[in-house]
Each structure stands twice: as structure tokens, then as C-alpha cells.
Amino acid sequence: MDMTKFNAAMKPAYWEKWNDEVQAKIDRDIEANRKADGHFALENVPAGAEVKVEQIKSAFIFGAHIFNFDQLGTDERNAKYRALYGHDGLFNSATIAFYWKQLELEEGKPRFHAEYRDSAEFWNNCPDPKHQPHWRRPAVDPVVEFCTGKGIRRHGHTLVWANNAWQIPDWLIAKIPLDALAKTDIVRNELGRLNGRATAGAFGDMTADQFAEKYPEYTA
Numbered sequence: 079m080d081m082t083k084f085n086a087a088m089k090p091a092y093w094e095k096w097n098d099e100v101q102a103k104i105d106r107d108i109e110a111n112r113k114a115d116g117h118f119a120l121e122n123v124p125a126g127a128e129v130k131v132e133q134i135k136s137a138f139i140f141g142a143h144i145f146n147f148d149q150l151g152t153d154e155r156n157a158k159y160r161a162l163y164g165h166d167g168l169f170n171s172a173t174i175a176f177y178w179k180q181l182e183l184e185e186g187k188p189r190f191h192a193e194y195r196d197s198a199e200f201w202n203n204c205p206d207p208k209h210q211p212h213w214r215r216p217a218v219d220p221v222v223e224f225c226t227g228k229g230i231r232r233h234g235h236t237l238v239w240a241n242n243a244w245q246i247p248d249w250l251i252a253k254i255p256l257d258a259l260a261k262t263d264i265v266r267n268e269l270g271r272l273n274g275r276a277t278a279g280a281f282g283d284m285t286a287d288q289f290a291e292k293y294p295e296y297t298a
Contacts, residue, residue, distance in 0.1 A: 145173075147220065174234050177236065
């Protein structure tokens with residue numbers, strides 16, 4: 079496999095681990111086990127014409143997250159990032175962020191459509207991107223449109239996850255009834271977030287029906 083076009087995307091530490099002998103075996107195994115002859119019938123093609131065949135899809139899925147879409151600080155870096163995806167790049171599959179906490183920063187306002195804060199211009203001028211609440215959580219629609227346009231397989235992650243730090247919105251945590259929390263020792267971390275296990279213990283004596291009756295907004 080000619081990895082030349084991927085050189086810019088890989089750090090020197092990656093190439094230090096590169097093993098030509100192992101790669102040669104991989105290439106031999108690909109030729110022996112992952113390829114087969116194909117026969118094509120082309121109509122209305124003059125004899126002796128040169129025909130170019132290019133594979134644009136593969137049943138072998140090789141992907142990565144696309145959480146930093148347009149967030150890398152310069153148009154050049156964003157272009158290199160986009161070029162990693164598609165049949166002419168490295169990945170043919172992309173994982174799109176659906177973490178509820180950042181997908182719905184404000185109650186009732188899911189971030190499907192892009193706003194200015196999701197644009198490359200915003201991130202190119204952002205002095206401290208990693209401390210933005212939507213860092214690595216781009217608006218969904220532009221990413222889906224990009225993937226669809228390049229024929230990239232789309233994988234959403236994650237729809238359901240009982241994790242206070244990365245999944246459950248702050249506005250929902252704020253609705254946790256204080257009377258229930260008062261029954262247990264609640265420990266918060268240095269960011270003021272709740273310890274998930276301690277919170278669960280506050281409702282440990284309730285049946286599912288009792289919880290649904292008392293807190294319908296969590297079970298509707």
C-alpha cells in the first residue's frame with residue numbers, strides 16, 4: 079500500500095512504529111484473500127479505447143469520529159481533516175456526535191442546524207477552543223450533509239448513556255428534586271458535577287412506578 083498521501087496526516091511517532099516486513103505481509107494477504115477477478119460488459123465503447131475503473135465503495139468499514147468538523151482553527155487544517163474521509167481518503171465511515179449534553183445545551187433547542195458558533199470562522203477566531211461547551215460536538219446537519227455528499231457511511235454516537243459528565247444535560251440535572259438528594263451524601267467533583275453513583279443511591283428505595291409517579295418529567 080502506498081501511504082505517501084497520508085504522510086501529512088500521520089505524526090512522526092507513527093512512522094517510527096512502521097514495519098515494512100509486516101506491511102509487505104499485509105499487502106500479500108490482501109492480494110491473496112481480499113481481491114478477485116471482475117468481468118464488465120461495456121456497451122458502445124470503441125475497440126482499443128482506454129477504460130478507467132475506480133472503486134468508490136468497499137464492504138470493509140474503516141472509520142473514525144468526525145467530532146472536530148470545521149473546528150481545527152485554520153481553513154488549511156479543516157481541509158486536511160475533511161480530506162481524510164471519503165473513497166479518496168483514509169476513512170469510509172464517520173461517527174457523528176449525538177451526546178445529549180452538548181446536542182441540547184439549552185432545553186428544547188437541539189443543535190441540528192448550524193449557527194455561527196458552529197462555523198469555521200468562529201473556530202478560526204476562538205482563542206481557547208477546548209474550553210467551549212461544544213468543542214468536539216459540531217452541529218449535526220452540516221456533518222451529515224458532508225458525509226452524504228461524499229458517500230461516507232454515517233454512524234451516530236451516542237443516543238443513550240447514563241453519564242453526567244458527557245451525556246446528561248446540566249439543565250436536566252438541575253431538575254433533580256432536592257428533597258431526594260437530601261437523603262444521601264452527594265459528592266461533587268472540582269467542576270461541580272455530581273457523582274453518578276451517589277445520585278442513583280438517592281432513589282434506590284423507589285420502585286419504577288413510584289419514581290414515574292413522583293417525577294413524570296423523567297419518565298414521559
